[in-house]
Amino acid sequence: MQQPGEWNPAQTEDFLDATTFEQLLEMDDDEEREFSKGIVWNYFEQVKGSFAPIEEGMLVHPWQLDTLTLSFSQKRDFQALSSLGHFLKGSSAAVGLIKLKGSYEKIQNHGNKLDETGNHSISEDVALAKIADVVVVTKQDFRDAEIWLKCFYGEDPSKDNAIGS
Numbered sequence: 001m002q003q004p005g006e007w008n009p010a011q012t013e014d015f016l017d018a019t020t021f022e023q024l025l026e027m028d029d030d031e032e033r034e035f036s037k038g039i040v041w042n043y044f045e046q047v048k049g050s051f052a053p054i055e056e057g058m059l060v061h062p063w064q065l066d067t068l069t070l071s072f073s074q075k076r077d078f079q080a081l082s083s084l085g086h087f088l089k090g091s092s093a094a095v096g097l098i099k100l101k102g103s104y105e106k107i108q109n110h111g112n113k114l115d116e117t118g119n120h121s122i123s124e125d126v127a128l129a130k131i132a133d134v135v136v137v138t139k140q141d142f143r144d145a146e147i148w149l150k151c152f153y154g155e156d157p158s159k160d161n162a163i164g165s
Contacts (some may be wrong), residue, residue: 004154005157007152015141015145043097044146046087053080058128078112081107088107100142110131
């Protein structure tokens with residue numbers, strides 16, 4: 001069981017960049033880690049606030065993500081999807097959450113109607129399907145990271161960690 005403030009980088013290397021997170025922790029002036037905790041909590045709010053705009057950019061309601069049932073009249077905002085992906089990619093990198101950074105980079109690329117690498121064009125329908133797939137995985141990866149970070153900071157991980165399913 002993880003104790004507050006304790007961390008073994010080898011156990012988090014699949015989702016957390018140790019160097020970046022350690023640099024963030026070095027900015028704390030106290031043992032309460034108020035500075036880094038504030039940055040992490042702001043990150044939580046940014047991410048939690050992003051899923052609805054991403055889904056709105058796709059014009060897909062959460063219960064439609066599996067089928068991507070879109071009518072002809074619906075406008076898809078690919079620029080907004082790419083911009084949100086870019087913004088959250090940077091926020092994830094600043095906290096050291098490399099797995100989420102990668103997911104948001106995919107959303108950014110797909111919002112630009114490019115493949116995961118950003119090197120090849122893809123159709124709008126393929127881009128939307130790929131974004132929908134990435135969103136499902138990203139929500140779970142976010143929940144996992146949020147739980148770990150809340151435990152690290154000595155907070156109850158069950159409080160306010162629900163985001164749209």
